[in-house]
Amino acid sequence: MSSTVGFRILAKLSRSRLSGLSSRIISVGRFSSTAESAESSKDVTSAPQPGKxxxxxxxxxxxxxxxxxxxxxxxxxxxxxxxxxxxxxxxxxxxxxxxxxxxxxxxxxxxxxxxxxxxxxxxxxxxxxxxxxxxxxxxxxxxxxxxxxxxxxxxxxxxxxxxxxxxxxxxxxxxxxLDSYITALVALERKVSLNEDDMILINVGVSGIGLAAVDLATNVFKAKVIGVCATEDCADRAREMGAFAALKYKDKKLIKQIEEIAAERDIKAIFEDEDGAYFKKMLSCLCHEGRVIIAGTTATMADVSDVQKGSFSITGFNLMEYKKKKxxxxxxxxxxxxxxxxxxxxxxxxxxxxxxxxxxxxxxxxxxxxxxxxxxxxxxxxxxxxxxxxx
Structure with missing residues (x-):
């Protein structure tokens, strides 16, 4: 396990295996380590002072x-x-x-x-x-x-x-x-090249960037979005934004649900042969480890060396580094x-x-x-x- 900044997995399935339907899978989200959060306490402050x-x-x-x-x-x-x-x-x-x-x-x-x-x-x-x-x-x-x-x-x-x-x-x-939507917009335009009617799977988690990606992909790019969310509240929000489907990643039936959605869209071979096996492995990682991808902040990333073959690639993106270059x-x-x-x-x-x-x-x-x-x-x-x- 290692700490990293600004990485996102983009898993692209071959167009020939999607029965003519263009498809993109982008994981977006923020996952911190399991360290305890700061304990809440009553705030104490002195009265405002002139010039302060x-x-x-x-x-x-x-x-x-x-x-x-x-x-x-x-x-x-x-x-x-x-x-x-x-x-x-x-x-x-x-x-x-x-x-x-x-x-x-x-x-x-x-x-x-x-x-x-x-x-x-x-x-x-x-x-x-x-x-x-x-x-x-x-x-x-x-x-x-x-x-x-x-x-x-x-x-x-x-x-x-x-x-x-x-x-x-x-x-x-x-x-x-600004942070969430600029990051999501540049990533969707420059890293995924999302087009109208493409199908995209977004690992939302509970992050602002993930929800921004759902909002932009659905309502600006007019793509078909499947959101993978950490909570039912987040899934409800993704559906309100117009996601084609929104599922909880802690649900053990997630992969089966995605298979059913794919079948409805005439995607026949989503888990077949070697590339499909890697895709399924990545989904399993999203479902059970929850420490895979971030966009523009820090997170712990699991070892993903096994999913960097075939149709899978690791693409880095950090908004502030991108700002310096462009x-x-x-x-x-x-x-x-x-x-x-x-x-x-x-x-x-x-x-x-x-x-x-x-x-x-x-x-x-x-x-x-x-x-x-x-x-x-x-x-x-x-x-x-x-x-x-x-x-």
Missing amino acids: IQAALLKEFSSPLVLENLDPPRRAQENEVLIDVHYCALSASDVLLSQNLHTFEPKLPMILGYEVVGKLIEIGTQAEKNGYKIGDKVVALNKERYGGLAEKCLAEVGNIWKVPSTKSASSADLASI PDVYRQAGDDVLQFLEEGLIAPSYSLIAGMHKINDVFGSISENVFPGKVIIDMRNKEAAITKMVT
């Missing part, structure tokens, strides 16, 4: 976050902006960092959270040249800096997008969308995702929303895979009650 900002700090690994008053960050570079944060999304990456299970060891104390929505309160010359102004509402993907669990955070201009004035989504929706594609993917949202083609998912002072009460729900998708933290209404979302 409130932030949730990770001060010790596998311990509750600590709410403190800090000096606000100072913009030092011309490519930076300062954001008054309204909402921050938390995901599996934040949990892995909090437990020191990421591929790098963060320097503590650290402020988690890299997806934020808020207003610009300071901008540099590069932001001005790109048409931004103070007061603009933006969504930021701050994946190289984090810092979102604070009332104010710095971001680079290349990692922010202006929120359309005619937006049809809430600010909380916007906070949960920044224009990264920016365009963000524009496309926001346009899809504006047009009502996609509907981002998050499981809970809660005020900042409830952070430790909801943080464990991510590591324990209690609900599908992400958790949204309201950075303004700090005492807001924990609310389970149905969207």
Whole structure:
């Protein structure tokens, strides 16, 4: 077993063996190690102080976050902006960092959270040249800096997008969308080359990326999606998004169910001969080990050397590395995702929303895979009650 970043298995079946039906199988998801999640405790913070900002700090690994008053960050570079944060999304990456299970060891104390929505309160010359102004509402993907669990955070201009004035989504929706949907969109376009009416099997788990892949594949690419999910709640969400079928991977009848679905689609030889045997082995790994694939974060990957033959291949994809190599594609993917949202083609998912002072009460729900998708933290209404979302 080894730790790795940004790997996804793409298992492609031969077109000749699918009775003319084009087919792609992509596994997308986030699986952390089985380490215990941080224990929840009552948050304690002093009253706000003039000239200070409130932030949730990770001060010790596998311990509750600590709410403190800090000096606000100072913009030092011309490519930076300062954001008054309204909402921050938390995901599996934040949990892995909090437990020191990421591929790098963060320097503590650290402020988690890299997806934020808020207003610009300071901008540099590069932001001005790109048409931004103070007061603009933006969504930021701050994946190289984090810092979102604070009332104010710095971001680079290349990692922010202006929120359309005619937006049809809430600010909380916007906070949960960029990382998952940009990653899924680039992967589906550049790694899978998904086409209309293709059939694709997506290992959703309970991840935001997996659900984003289902949403995009079904409602933008118009493909036929079979979702393999960790919980019935997640399977229900995949069905709501329009998945052709959504199955629980812990169900011992999973492979039989997939065989039946394949038969309905006139896929006759899905498990026949050598390539089919490797495909079945991969499915068994997904069903019983649950430690196979990730997209853009850290996970434990089982030894998959036996499934790298024939029609199977390992393809790597990490969003931040991709951004460095193809920044224009990264920016365009963000524009496309926001346009899809504006047009009502996609509907981002998050499981809970809660005020900042409830952070430790909801943080464990991510590591324990209690609900599908992400958790949204309201950075303004700090005492807001924990609310389970149905969207």
